[in-house]
Amino acid sequence: xxxxxxxxxxxxxxxxxxxxxxxxxxxxxxxxxxxxxxxxxxxxxxxxxxxxxxxxxxxxxxxxxxxxxxxxxxxxxxxxxxxxxxxxxxxxxxxxxxxxxxxxxxxxxxxxxxxxxxxxxxxxxxxxxxxxxxxxxxxxxxxxxxxxxxxxxxxxxxxxxxxxxxxxxxxxxxxxxxxxxxxxxxxxxxxxxxxxxxxxxxxxxxxxxxxxxxxxxxxxxxxxxxxxxxxxxxxxxxxxxxxxxxxxxxxxxxxxxxxxxxxxxxxxxxxxxxxxxxxxxxxxxxxxxxxxxxxxxxxxxxxxxxxxxxxxxxxxxxxxxxxxxxxxxxxx
Amino acid sequence: xxxxxxxxxxxxxxxxxxxxxxxxxxxxxxxxxxxxxxxxxxxxxxxxxxxxxxxxxxxxxxxxxxxxxxxxxxxxxxxxxxxxxxxxxxxxxxxxxxxxxxxxxxxxxxxxxxxxxxxxxxxxxxxxxxxxxxxxxxxxxxxxxxxxxxxxxxxxxxxxxxxxxxxxxxxxxxxxxxxxxxxxxxxxxxxxxxxxxxxxxxxxxxxxxxxxxxxxxxxxxxxxxxxxxxxxxxxxxxxxxxxxxxxxxxxxxxxxxxxxxxxxxxxxxxxxxxxxxxxxxxxxxxxxxxxxxxxxxxxxxxxxxxxxxxxxxxxxxxxxxxxxxxxxxxxxxxxxxxxxxxxxxxxxxxxxxxxxxxxxxxxxxxxxxxxxxxxxxxxxxxxxxxxxxxxx
Numbered sequence: 024x025x026x027x028x029x030x031x032x033x034x035x036x037x038x039x040x041x042x043x044x045x046x047x048x049x050x051x052x053x054x055x056x057x058x059x060x061x062x063x064x065x066x067x068x069x070x071x072x073x074x075x076x077x078x079x080x081x082x083x084x085x086x087x088x089x090x091x092x093x094x095x096x097x098x099x100x101x102x103x104x105x106x107x108x109x110x111x112x113x114x115x116x117x118x119x120x121x122x123x124x125x126x127x128x129x130x131x132x133x134x135x136x137x138x139x140x141x142x143x144x145x146x147x148x149x150x151x152x153x154x155x156x157x158x159x160x161x162x163x164x165x166x167x168x169x170x171x172x173x174x175x176x177x178x179x180x181x182x183x184x185x186x187x188x189x190x191x192x193x194x195x196x197x198x199x200x201x202x203x204x205x206x207x208x209x210x211x212x213x214x215x216x217x218x219x220x221x222x223x224x225x226x227x228x229x230x231x232x233x234x235x236x237x238x239x240x241x242x243x244x245x246x247x248x249x250x251x252x253x254x255x256x257x258x259x260x261x262x263x264x265x266x267x268x269x270x271x272x273x274x275x276x277x278x279x280x281x282x283x284x285x286x287x288x289x290x291x292x293x294x295x296x297x298x299x300x301x302x303x304x305x306x307x308x309x310x311x312x313x314x315x316x317x318x319x320x321x322x323x324x325x326x327x328x329x330x331x332x333x334x335x336x337x338x339x340x341x342x343x344x345x346x347x348x349x350x351x352x353x354x355x
Numbered sequence: 356x357x358x359x360x361x362x363x364x365x366x367x368x369x370x371x372x373x374x375x376x377x378x379x380x381x382x383x384x385x386x387x388x389x390x391x392x393x394x395x396x397x398x399x400x401x402x403x404x405x406x407x408x409x410x411x412x413x414x415x416x417x418x419x420x421x422x423x424x425x426x427x428x429x430x431x432x433x434x435x436x437x438x439x440x441x442x443x444x445x446x447x448x449x450x451x452x453x454x455x456x457x458x459x460x461x462x463x464x465x466x467x468x469x470x471x472x473x474x475x476x477x478x479x480x481x482x483x484x485x486x487x488x489x490x491x492x493x494x495x496x497x498x499x500x501x502x503x504x505x506x507x508x509x510x511x512x513x514x515x516x517x518x519x520x521x522x523x524x525x526x527x528x529x530x531x532x533x534x535x536x537x538x539x540x541x542x543x544x545x546x547x548x549x550x551x552x553x554x555x556x557x558x559x560x561x562x563x564x565x566x567x568x569x570x571x572x573x574x575x576x577x578x579x580x581x582x583x584x585x586x587x588x589x590x591x592x593x594x595x596x597x598x599x600x601x602x603x604x605x606x607x608x609x610x611x612x613x614x615x616x617x618x619x620x621x622x623x624x625x626x627x628x629x630x631x632x633x634x635x636x637x638x639x640x641x642x643x644x645x646x647x648x649x650x651x652x653x654x655x656x657x658x659x660x661x662x663x664x665x666x667x668x669x670x671x672x673x674x675x676x677x678x679x680x681x682x683x684x685x686x687x688x689x690x691x692x693x694x695x696x697x698x699x700x701x702x703x704x705x706x707x708x709x710x711x712x713x714x715x716x717x718x719x720x721x722x723x724x725x726x727x728x729x730x731x732x733x734x735x736x737x738x739x740x741x742x743x744x745x746x747x
Contacts, residue, residue, distance in 0.1 A: 041582050049591075052598045170729040172680045174687060175722045178706065185713045280584075288589035292684055296707075306590060307688060310597035322594055329585045 027341055035334055039327060043101075046322045047094050050315040061110065097316075101323070107316030111309065116320045119305065124324055127290060127301040129213070130220055131328070134286050135279070137225045138232055143275075145229075146236025151263065153241060161233070168230035173289045177223045177296040220297055224289040228282050232275075239274055243267035273344055279336035284329045291325075401665060404742040411738025414731035421728060425541040431511050432534035433520055435497040436697060440519065440529035442469065445478050445715050448524040455487060462490040464520055477714060488518025524717035526705060535697055536721055542698035543679055544728065546613055550678040553617035554624060555671050562625030563655045566632025573629070580622045588619055592681055596690040605696045612691050616681045620674060627670055631663040665743035673736035676729040683725055699725050 062077060088096075100107060106116035145165075149158045243249070244267050252262045294303030302321050309318040362368055385393065395403070406412060424431055440446075449464050466486025472479045490512055498508035514520040523532040565576035595615045599608055635641065636659065644658050685691030686700025687707065694701060702721040706712050712719050 038578075038582055038585065042585070045582075045586075046594075049594045049598065166730060166733060167726075170676070170726050170733055172684065172725065172729075174684060175703070175725065178703075178709075178712070178719060179722065181709045182712050182716065182719060185709060186716075284585065284587045287587040291587070291590050291593075292688075295688060307593060307690070310594055310690070318594065322590055325587050325590050326585060329587055333585060 024341070028338060031334060031337055031341075035330055038330055040098075042326045042330070043098055043323060044094070046319055046326070047097060049322070050319040051090065097319070101320070106320040109309070109314055109317040111312050111314040111317065116316050119317065120302075120320055120324070123300060123302050123305060126213075126299070127287070127294075127325075128328070130217065130224070130290050130294075130299070130301060131283070131286050133217055133221045134225045134228070134290065135282065137221050138228045138282065138286075139275075141225070142229045142232035142236060145233040146240065147263070147268070149233065149237040150240035150244060153237070165230035165233055168226040169234075171226065173223050173227055174292040174296045176226060177220075177293045180219065180223060181297065220290065220293050220299055223293050223297070224286055227289065228286055232278060232282065235278065236271060236275065239271045240267060243270050273340065276336055276339045276343060280333040283332035283336075287325055287328060397665070401739075401742040405738050408734075408738035408741060410734045414734035415738075417731050418728070418735060421540065421724075421731075422544060424537065425544060428537045428541055429499045429501055429507075430509060432531070432537040433496065433510055433513050433522075434531040434534045435499055436530075436535060436538045437695070438497055438530065440525060440531075442529070443467070443480075443519055443521065443525050444529040445527060446480050446519075446521055446525045446529070447715075448717050449519070449521050451490065451522070455484075460487070460489070463487050464490070464514060464518060466518060486518070488514045488520075490514055490520070523720050524715070526718060527711075532702075532717065532720060535702060536699070536724060539697045539699045539702050539721065540724060542609065542692065542696060543682060543700065543725070546609070546616070546682045546698070547675040547679040549610075550613045550616045550620065550682075551671050551675050553614065554621040554674070554678075555667070557617065557621040558624035558628055559660070559667070561621070562628030563632060563659070565625070566629040567636060567651060567655050567659070569633065576625070576629070580626060583619060583622050586619070588681070589684060591619060592616070592685060593688065593690055596685050605693075608692060609696060612682060612685065616678045620678060620681075623674065624667065624670055628663060628667065631666065632659055635659050635662050666740075669736055669739035669743045672732060672739055675736075676732040679725070679728060679732075 097107065104117065106120065108114075109116050109119055112119055145161055149161050152158050244263075246267075249262060249267060252265070253259075257265075290301065291303040291306065293299070294301040295307060298304060302325065306318060306321045308314075309321065392400075429435075446467065446469075449467070451462050451464055453459060453462060455463070466483040466488060467480045468483045469478065469480050471477075491514065492512050494510060494513045495508040496510050496513040498506065501507045512520070521531050521533070523536065525531055526535070561576055565573040592615060595618070596612060599611045599615075603611065632655075636654075641654060641658055644654050649657070682691055682698060683700035683703065686693075686698055687703045689704055689707075692698050692701050699721045703719075703725075706718040706721075
């Protein structure tokens with residue numbers, strides 16, 4: 024088991040390296056850099072450009088150096104907790120990122136828990152009562168949830184809340200807590216606001232998960248050992264829980280690998296619509312203004328989050344299922 | 356039918372003998388339907404099974420109509436894409452009436468009266484019941500270049516002189532939303548198709564190579580797919596879309612976005628191709644082809660692909676909505692297509708500000724076709740997957 028865990032963690036390193044290369048390439052690709060657009064903007068406003076200051080900045084952040092050098096510096100800095108400097112905010116990236124990333128993790132985790140809590144009973148009900156009216160109704164609702172893009176759902180919810188309650192449901196906490204340190208009141212406020220983005224982001228995932236659980240469980244329930252168990256006179260609950268559900272659980276855990284990237288994507292979009300203080304709104308403005316270190320750190324961070332999530336799900340799966348642990352194979 | 360009498364004890368049992376000559380092959384003979392079934396080709400079988408999935412058929416018809424409409428968008432829409440009506444800015448949807456004062460005069464719309472509510476600076480339009488504008492069909496109105504070639508001014512419906520018909524209201528420049536919706540469909544619907552063709556080609560080539568060669572190629576491709584899949588899709592799409600130079604022409608942006616969408620979408624399909632091929636290449640007929648000296652190209656495309664094609668088409672259908680959504684999301688955020696190109700996402704971009712939506716809720720209407728098309732694709736894909744699955 025220890026060997027498996029170690030191998031799995033070691034395998035993560037090349038993956039993260041490649042991801043960092045891709046991210047770096049993407050943020051390097053646009054022609055020009057932030058300083059150029061900054062200078063252009065200053066000139067457009069008719070302000071004087073201080074050549075020395077620009078040159079100093081250029082020197083300081085290594086814009087003149089070759090690409091490889093900059094890449095190595097970037098990765099090396101990140102390993103030491105130095106994520107670079109955001110030109111737009113004029114702050115070190117880590118100062119901007121910290122709280123937002125924490126909130127992104129909170130929203131994502133809450134969404135996963137919500138997804139599981141809702142999908143689990145629905146999936147089991149649909150599988151055990153398949154082709155009943157309840158199943159059809161839930162399937163239809165699920166498809167509708169799957170087909171509604173979550174940013175549209177957010178938009179519609181915003182609209183309905185505005186019409187019915189006359190309030191805005193955007194944001195993740197009351198405005199007074201926005202730039203304050205964490206306190207009990209802030210935590211409560213966050214929890215009060217959390218459910219909307221969680222429901223919005225979680226709908227599609229829940230629908231998908233419930234459908235897959237239903238399909239998996241249906242396959243299991245048709246197997247002969249279930250018939251045997253029934254013939255032996257086991258109670259229906261026991262027949263369901265003892266083996267078929269355990270077999271179906273396997274995929275439930277391994278599915279995090281699929282779920283997590285989708286949830287993080289969805290959370291970004293929803294965050295933009297609902298103007299949550301998570302990474303979404305900042306990422307988009309950073310991308311638009313070529314604030315490369317900020318955008319790069321966000322992309323890097325979001326990808327790392329997924330990779331770590333997949334790692335956790337793989338490890339959990341290995342605990343659950345001896346076959347995977349012994350073969351050392353990958354779950355996905 | 357008469358209930359059968361149970362004979363009394365001791366009574367002679369009734370006995371039936373067929374006078375027909377005995378035919379020994381009767382049990383093995385097939386009825387014409389059975390024969391048709393057994394002789395049917397794979398595609399025929401799939402078609403029959405698909406037809407049984409009623410929701411899928413309805414959705415398929417809907418999609419065909421939607422895609423058919425993009426050929427004659429200009430004819431279907433009452434106004435041109437960019438024609439502005441300065442007197443009718445943010446006008447709510449007009450409704451079509453049939454009866455006026457209890458008497459039937461055919462489909463018509465009332466004229467509208469405009470005033471500015473000075474209290475909250477809101478435009479208020481009221482129906483002016485004294486003016487009646489009849490609807491006309493196959494009439495001439497705004498002129499346009501059909502397919503950019505033929506000068507024409509025919510429309511499916513328009514309204515008598517002096518009236519306006521905005522079935523879904525107008526936007527901030529007084530442009531008819533229905534017309535914009537119809538031409539937005541042209542972009543949004545095709546971007547999914549072109550994108551899927553690109554990603555399908557990539558998936559078949561890359562997945563095919565991995566599945567056919569196995570070994571190191573397979574390992575490499577697997578790693579690449581894993582890495583690509585561990586990126587959260589939308590942030591990466593956003594980053595890639597932000598790269599596209601602002602100076603590009605709308606057409607180039609359109610293709611750029613399509614390529615970006617396809618670039619991240621092929622992984623799932625490639626996986627499906629790979630795992631199917633890995634199973635199929637061990638079959639005897641494949642070995643036979645190789646022994647006879649067929650090139651890898653021929654073995655993959657001639658012998659292996661037909662076996663996985665049906666499955667792949669079903670999976671591809673299920674990933675078209677993903678692309679449409681991707682485009683909508685990107686354009687909604689202002690990173691994807693930009694005006695003057697009009698797609699559903701671009702239309703929704705105008706509804707991004709909730710205060711505007713609260714005042715003029717019809718701006719959010721482009722949500723409806725997006726959801727309908729995505730649902731339809733899901734149903735069709737589901738039906739196709741069921742039809743392609745030989746084990747049901």
